[in-house]
Amino acid sequence: MISHTTKIIQVTDTHLFSDHEKSMYGVKTNQRFEQVIAKLAQQDKELIFLTGDISQDESPESYHYAAKRLSALNTPIYWIAGNHDDQKCVDAIFAKYPNFIKTDCLNIHPWRFIF
Template sequence: MRLVQVTDCHLHADPEARSRAGVPLRQLHRVLEHARRLRPDLLLVTGDVSQDETPASYRHAAEAFSAMECPWFWLPGNHDHGDFMTETRDFHDELDLGAWRLLMLDTRVLGRPHGELGAERLADLADSLTLDERPTLVAMHHPPLAIGSAWMDAIGLADGEAFWETLAPHPQVKAVLCGHIHQAFVGARRLPEGEVAVYGTPATTDQFLGGSPEFAIDQASRPGYRVIDLDGERLTTWVERVDL
C-alpha cells in the first residue's frame, strides 16, 4: 500500500492570494499533480489546510484532493477551523490499511499555535492501542519531539512526554507522521519496547529554514510531500520535492 502525505497548504478563499513565497493554491495543484503520478492508494492531509479559516478555502482544498483519484482523509492544524472542515469532509479517528492501521490525532489548542492532546485524548489513544496489535502509524499536526529549531520547538506538542508514555507499552506503533514544521525531518524516540520514528514533511506552500532559532523562510527549498510504502510489516518512506 502506498500513502502520500501532504501538509500545511495554507489556502485562502481567494485562489490567487499569495503567501510569503508563492501562491498556495497553485503550489498545491503542482504538488498533487506530481504525487498523482506515483499512484497512491491513499492521500493523508496533516493539517493547516487553510490560512484564513474560510469555508471557501476548504472547498478549494477538497476539490484539489478529490482530483487525486484515491481516497483522502484530513486532520486539523492550529490554523484550521474544525467546523468548516467537517462541513466539507468528516474527520476520522482511525483508518484500516489492511495489515496496518493509521490513527489520526487532533492536537489543536483553540486560539494557540502549540499543540496538546490532553488526558482524555491520550486515554482514548491508549484504549485504541490496547484493542489492536497490528503495525500502527500515528498521524498528527504538531511534532511530538524537538526538531532543533528554537521558535518551532516552543510551539510543538506541549504534552509530548505524556504522548510517549502512552505509546511506551505498545510496540506496534512504528512511526509518527506530522506536519506543522514546513520542512523535511527524520527523528526517533527510543521506548522500552523499541524505537518509534518521527517523520516531518515539507509544506505544499512556504518552507521554513531548518535549525533557525527564529522564524525564517527557506528561500532555496521547494514544496514537497512524503511517500510512505507499506509492504507487509515493512515501512519505506521518502520525500519528493516539486519544481514550480
C-alpha cells in the same frame, strides 16, 4: 514477510486561501498546491493523508477548493485539521466528499497510524 505494500502520500500544511493570488512568505500557496496535485496525479498511490493546516484564511472556499482538487485523484483521503483550520467549517465541508475520511487512528497491518 509482508507481501503487500501500501503506497501512502502525505499532504500537509497547504495553507490555502480563498483568493488564489494571496501568498504566504512570498509563496502563492494555491498555485503551489496545483503543482502538488499535478504530481500526485502521476503517482501510484492507494491512500492520501491530509494532515492539517489545510487553510490559512479558514474560509469555506479554501476547504471546498482543497476537497474538490484532491477528490479528483479518486483516492481515499484520511485527514485531520490543524491549528490554522476552522474545525467546524472543515468538518462540514469535507463531510460532503465521500472519499474524505476523518480519523485519529488507522490500522494497516502491521502499521498503526496515529493522527
